[in-house]
Amino acid sequence: MSLLAVEDIGISFGGLIAVDKVGFSVEPGQVFSIIGPNGAGKTTLFNLVTGIYKPHRGRVMMAGETMTGLAPHVLAKRGMSRTFQNLQIFFRMTALENVMVGRHLSERSSFLSDLFGLPASAKQNKVTCEAAQALLERVGLGGVANTTAGSLPYGALKRLEIARALAAAPKVLLLDEPAAGCNAVETEAIDHLICDIAKSGVGVVLIEHDMKLVMKISDRVLVLAQGRRLAEGPPREVREDPAVIAAYLGEHGAKEADRAHG
Structure with missing residues (x-):
């Protein structure tokens, strides 16, 4: 039984499908990263998981218990916490x-x-x-x-x-771009902190554009494109996926990701 399981979740705004049939699972002590180009639906997915948005389809489970549509403060009591893109x-x-x-x-x-x-x-x-x-x-x-x-x-x-x-x-901690805007020294400090949190048994779900950070500390990576799952797997597998390189990383990004394990 996974600590956090998201199953076929989706939402539309008007006629626009923002997130479509996305699923993933996170185990205790795991760093699970979600990457993708701007507008891919990453933060919307976070908002669905953390109760800010109510999904139109799919469900969210924690330790086998249904959490779909519960308010953020209720989810916080159940063991789910998050940060936001913009400082709060x-x-x-x-x-x-x-x-x-x-x-x-x-x-x-x-x-x-x-x-x-x-x-x-x-x-x-x-x-x-x-x-x-x-x-x-x-x-x-x-x-x-x-x-x-x-x-x-x-x-x-x-x-x-x-x-x-x-x-x-929290049992599950969702971090929305924790290193955004940070210099190299600040990013390294956050890198070590995330690893320390995971080692304590907390499941960490991470949205981040810093590919060196993602590839260095992640156990698994989910790639979104236009609200849909493009790829998922271990960092090395994801960064070598031709579809991921074409849709998001590009040649330069792939080289940056490689340096994280060089």
């Missing part, structure tokens, strides 16, 4: 406070306890703070816990967003 950071809050926000689903204190500052609320806040600090340490941001997020460099913000997603203690 609270820039006026500190790095620590941003991660603490991600812990809200696991907090036990009540509204009245928080309102009146009862001991239970203070105890819960301490637990949340310590957990958030540990996550910042894990992503390499422990030293900037009390720094306002808006003053952090871009690469740090990308890792901060991952830390906040991890705060929900």
Whole structure:
């Protein structure tokens, strides 16, 4: 039984088929990457899996349990978390406070306890703070816990967003272009972080345009084109597929992908 299974999922907007009969599965500790040209349907597929869009067909399963059409906050409680293409950071809050926000689903204190500052609320806040600090340490941001997020460099913000997603203690983590806009040093840090997350047993689903990163850390790769599955398999197999080279990688991209294993 797969940790995450997506079966023949699809959606249309008006007369446009955005995603059509796409399926894949992810195991615990696996890095599963989804690649393809702009407009291929990658983020739409993420939105279907994470409950932002309700699919017109197909289904989403987690550990054998149907999750199709459930709201994002319900999926988060069941063990699914994600990041977005564009940063969703609270820039006026500190790095620590941003991660603490991600812990809200696991907090036990009540509204009245928080309102009146009862001991239970203070105890819960301490637990949340310590957990958030540990996550910042894990992503390499422990030293900037009390720094306002808006003053952090871009690469740090990308890792901060991952830390906040991890705060929900997910079984499956979906990362939408976590290295987009990062320089080589920042990308390498994210590379190591994703591998560390997978080694902890979390299933990671990754959308990314950096082919060197994808080919280096992925266990399997799914290629989308015009909302449909073009190819799927181990990185080496995918990067050598003539259809993938023609539709997406091109000669230059194929060489870049080869360098990841050179």
